[in-house]
Amino acid sequence: MAAEIRRKTPEEYLRECQAEEEAVAAESKGHLKIFLGYASGVGKSFRMLDEARRRRERGQDVVVGAMQPQVPAEVEPLLRKLEVIPLKAVTTPDSEGTAIDVDALLRRRPSVCIIDGLAYDNPPGLRNATRWQDVKELIEAGIQVIASINVQYVAELREQVEAITGKHVTETVPLSFIQSADEIEIVDAPLEASMERSLNEDELVQIQKNQEQLSRLRELALVVTADIVDYQLNDYLERHGIKQSFGAFERILVCITPRANMQEMMEFAQIIAKRFHGELIVAYVKQANISPEDQSALDARLAIANAAGAHVEILEGDDPAETLLEFARFRGITQLFVGHSQRTGLARFKGSPLDKLIWEGRGIDVCVFPQ
Amino acid sequence: MTEQGRGKLKIFMGYAAGVGKTYKMLEEAQDVKASGVDIVIGYFEPHGRQDTIAKTEGLEIVPRRKIRYRDSLFEEMDTEAILARNPQVSVVDEFPHTNVPGSERTKRWEDVEVLLAAGIDVLTTMNIQHLESLNDQIWQISGIRVRETVPDWVVQQAYEVVMVDLTPRALLNRLQRGVVYERQKAERALQNFFREQTLVALRELALRQAAHEVEHRIVDGDTRLSPSDGAHASPRKHHKILVLLTSDPKTAMVIRRAKRVSDFLGAECFAVTVQTTGDLSGLAAPDREAIERHLNFARNLHIEIRILEGDDVASTLVDFGRRNQVTQLFLTRPRRKAWSLAFSSDPAQKVIDLAKDMLVVIVSDREPVKR
Numbered sequence A: 001m002a003a004e005i006r007r008k009t010p011e012e013y014l015r016e017c018q019a020e021e022e023a024v025a026a027e028s029k030g031h032l033k034i035f036l037g038y039a040s041g042v043g044k045s046f047r048m049l050d051e052a053r054r055r056r057e058r059g060q061d062v063v064v065g066a067m068q069p070q071v072p073a074e075v076e077p078l079l080r081k082l083e084v085i086p087l088k089a090v091t092t093p094d095s096e097g098t099a100i101d102v103d104a105l106l107r108r109r110p111s112v113c114i115i116d117g118l119a120y121d122n123p124p125g126l127r128n129a130t131r132w133q134d135v136k137e138l139i140e141a142g143i144q145v146i147a148s149i150n151v152q153y154v155a156e157l158r159e160q161v162e163a164i165t166g167k168h169v170t171e172t173v174p175l176s177f178i179q180s181a182d183e184i185e186i187v188d189a190p191l192e193a194s195m196e197r198s199l200n201e202d203e204l205v206q207i208q209k210n211q212e213q214l215s216r217l218r219e220l221a222l223v224v225t226a227d228i229v230d231y232q233l234n235d236y237l238e239r240h241g242i243k244q245s246f247g248a249f250e251r252i253l254v255c256i257t258p259r260a261n262m263q264e265m266m267e268f269a270q271i272i273a274k275r276f277h278g279e280l281i282v283a284y285v286k287q288a289n290i291s292p293e294d295q296s297a298l299d300a301r302l303a304i305a306n307a308a309g310a311h312v313e314i315l316e317g318d319d320p321a322e323t324l325l326e327f328a329r330f331r332g333i334t335q336l337f338v339g340h341s342q343r344t345g346l347a348r349f350k351g352s353p354l355d356k357l358i359w360e361g362r363g364i365d366v367c368v369f370p371q
Numbered sequence B: 001m002t003e004q005g006r007g008k009l010k011i012f013m014g015y016a017a018g019v020g021k022t023y024k025m026l027e028e029a030q031d032v033k034a035s036g037v038d039i040v041i042g043y044f045e046p047h048g049r050q051d052t053i054a055k056t057e058g059l060e061i062v063p064r065r066k067i068r069y070r071d072s073l074f075e076e077m078d079t080e081a082i083l084a085r086n087p088q089v090s091v092v093d094e095f096p097h098t099n100v101p102g103s104e105r106t107k108r109w110e111d112v113e114v115l116l117a118a119g120i121d122v123l124t125t126m127n128i129q130h131l132e133s134l135n136d137q138i139w140q141i142s143g144i145r146v147r148e149t150v151p152d153w154v155v156q157q158a159y160e161v162v163m164v165d166l167t168p169r170a171l172l173n174r175l176q177r178g179v180v181y182e183r184q185k186a187e188r189a190l191q192n193f194f195r196e197q198t199l200v201a202l203r204e205l206a207l208r209q210a211a212h213e214v215e216h217r218i219v220d221g222d223t224r225l226s227p228s229d230g231a232h233a234s235p236r237k238h239h240k241i242l243v244l245l246t247s248d249p250k251t252a253m254v255i256r257r258a259k260r261v262s263d264f265l266g267a268e269c270f271a272v273t274v275q276t277t278g279d280l281s282g283l284a285a286p287d288r289e290a291i292e293r294h295l296n297f298a299r300n301l302h303i304e305i306r307i308l309e310g311d312d313v314a315s316t317l318v319d320f321g322r323r324n325q326v327t328q329l330f331l332t333r334p335r336r337k338a339w340s341l342a343f344s345s346d347p348a349q350k351v352i353d354l355a356k357d358m359l360v361v362i363v364s365d366r367e368p369v370k371r
Helices: A010-027 A044-057 A073-080 A102-108 A131-140 A155-165 A175-179 A191-197 A201-209 A211-239 A262-275 A292-307 A320-331 A345-350 A353-360 B021-034 B050-054 B079-085 B108-117 B132-142 B152-156 B168-176 B183-191 B196-221 B251-265 B285-300 B313-323 B338-342 B348-354
Strands: A032-037 A062-066 A088-091 A096-099 A112-115 A144-150 A183-186 A251-255 A279-286 A312-316 A335-339 A365-369 B009-014 B039-043 B065-069 B072-076 B089-092 B121-127 B160-163 B240-244 B268-275 B304-309 B328-332 B359-363
Touching: A032 A044, A032 A211, A044 A062, A044 A073, A044 A112, A044 A144, A062 A102, A102 A131, A112 A131, A131 A144, A155 A175, A155 A211, A175 A211, A183 A211, A183 B168, A211 B196, A251 A262, A251 A320, A262 A279, A262 A292, A262 A335, A262 A365, A262 B251, A279 A292, A279 A320, A292 A312, A312 A320, A320 A353, A335 A353, A353 A365, B009 B021, B009 B196, B021 B039, B021 B050, B021 B089, B021 B121, B039 B079, B079 B108, B089 B108, B108 B121, B132 B196, B132 B251, B152 B196, B152 B251, B160 B196, B168 B196, B240 B251, B240 B313, B251 B268, B251 B285, B251 B328, B251 B359, B268 B285, B268 B313, B285 B304, B304 B313, B313 B328, B313 B348, B328 B348, B348 B359
Parallel strands: A032 A144, A032 A183, A062 A112, A112 A144, A251 A279, A251 A335, A279 A312, A335 A365, B009 B121, B009 B160, B039 B089, B089 B121, B240 B268, B240 B328, B268 B304, B328 B359
Antiparallel strands: A088 A096, A365 B359, B065 B072
C-alpha cells in the first residue's frame, strides 16, 4: 500500500504534463464546456447563447447544433443572430424522433458548437445511441462544444434525484463524461427567478408546489459542481506536482484500533460527512505481532465499518502514527477520528501515538473519541 | 401606511473579483425595476468596468456621503439618506466593506442591518473569502489573511444566497484582457490571489457554502421532514459544543472552527474561559486583553460566553461540560510537543484523560504552504 500511494516526483509529473499537452495540441482535440442547472428556466440557454454571442463578437465561428423546442423570450433575439444547424428527423416504421445532425456539423466544421440539452437518447438506427456520444464525436473532431444539462440527468445521481422528485429519469449522461469537461459552470438562480422565467402556467404551478424539491435539486447541483471542481483541482495539482492541501473539501479519516468505539465513531463520521458533503475514509494500520484478542477485536470493528458501507484502507508501516499521517496528508484529510489512547502513566512520557497525531497533523483536526 | 416587517436580504456570492457579482446584482435590479418595484442604488462600486456601469442605467442612485478623515475625503454609503428616501429595495455593493473612521457604524453589513430593520429589501454582493468562519481556510489556500470579514450569522439570516459562478479559466482570461483590473494591478493579482489553483479551491469553497446555505434554508423552513428524504428521517442527536478560550492567539481559530462545525451540525455552541478568581482581574494586562478580545470575538459570532471559576482548567472545563450535557470539547493544539506535555501547563492532555465521555477535538493550525 505504501508503495502504491507514493507520489511521483514533480519532475515526473512535469514531463507527463508536457507530453500530454503536446499530444493534445497535436490532435487539436476540441474543448467541452458544460453549463449545469437544476431546473428548466434557471437561465442555462440564455447563458450559453450569451457566451455564443460574445465569442462571435470576438471573431469565433459559432453555430447552434441543438436548441430546446421551446425557448424563453429573452433567448429568441440571441438565437436569431446565430446560424442554426437544425436537428434531423429520424423516422423508422415504429418510431419518430430527432437527433443532432452530426454529419452536417462535421461538414460545416465550426470552431464552436452550442448543444442545448445533453441528455437525450437518439432514435434507434443511428451510429450513436445517445446525444452525449454525438457530442464526444464532435469534440474528437476538434470542435469546441458548449452544452447544458440539468443535474437530474446525471446517471450516477438518478437514485438521489428520484428520492427528491419521486420521478424516474431514463435519459441520462454518465458523470465521467461531465467530469471530462474542460470547464463546468453552475447556473444558480433562486426560486423566484425560475418562477418568473418559467414557460407556462403548468410549470409555474408545478414549481410553486415543489419549492422544497427544487431547493434540494439546487443543493445537489451545487454539491456535484463542487465535487467536480475538487476532482479537477486534484488533477491539476497532481499534473503540476504541487503538494498542497487546501482543505476546501472535508475529508474524514476514521482510524480503526482494537479498542475504538467503532459504532459511535462511524455514526458521527457519517453525520459529519453528510453535513459537510464530505468524504469518509476508514483505515487501519496492519501490525505484525498482534495478539489473537486484538485481532478478533479488530475484525469485529472492520465488520462494523463494512456494514456501514465504508471503504476500508489497510495500511502498512512500522510506526502506526507516522503511517496514518502519511496517508492522511496524501489524501488531504481534514479531520482524523481516533479512539482514546490506551497508554497512561509513564508510557505517555515517551510520547504516545496520539501526541504525534496531534502535533504533526498540520491542517488536520484530531477528534478523540471516548472508548 | 401599513406597518412594514423586516426587509429581505439577498446575497450574490462569488469567489473572486471579476466573476460578475455586481453585474448579476444590477441585472436583477433592472428586472425588479421593470416589474414596477421602487428600487434605488444605495452604493455601487464601478471599478471602471464599462459593462457593469451600463447596467446602472435608469436606476436612481442615492448620492454617497462624504466623510473627512485625516485630511482626506472619503465616500461612504449614506444610510440615513436611503432611510429618508425609503425605497422598497436598495442595491448595496460590497457587503464586507469597512467604513472609514467617523462613520456611524464600523461595517457596511451593519448599515445593511439598519436598512433591513427599516423594512427595506437589500441586494448585496460578497466573496466567499470574507466569511468569518472560513478565515483560516482562506489563509491556508491563498496565504492571505483577510481582514474584512462578515460573521456567519449575518449571512445565515439572508433570505437567499446565490452563487455567481464563472470558471477560473474564463476569469483569468478576463483579467488578462484587462476587464477586471487595469493592467499593472492585474499582473500583480495574477501572481497572488489569482493563481489558478487558488481560484479553483476558493470556487470549491464558495460552491460548498452555497450548497450549505440552500440546505440550511430547507431545514429551517420546514422542520417537519419530508417522508421522501430518508436520510433526515431519523431523529437528530442533539449536539452541544464547548470551546475553551485562553490567551493563546490560536484561540480565534478554534472559535471559528467550532462555530463552523456547530452551524453544520445544527448544534449549540458556547465558549468558556477558566480563571482562579472567576473574573479577569488576576491576569497580567497582555493576557487579560487577549482573553477579552477572544470573548468579544466569540460574542460577535453569537456564541454564548462565560467565565468559570476554578484552579484547575481541565477539571473545571470537563465538570462544566458534563453538567451541561456537552458532547464535544474544542481546544487549541498544545504549544509544546510530546514528552513535555505532561509537565506543561497546557490542559489538552489532562482534558483528554478526564473527558472520557466526550468527544475532544484538537483544532490544528491551518497554514499556507510556503512557495
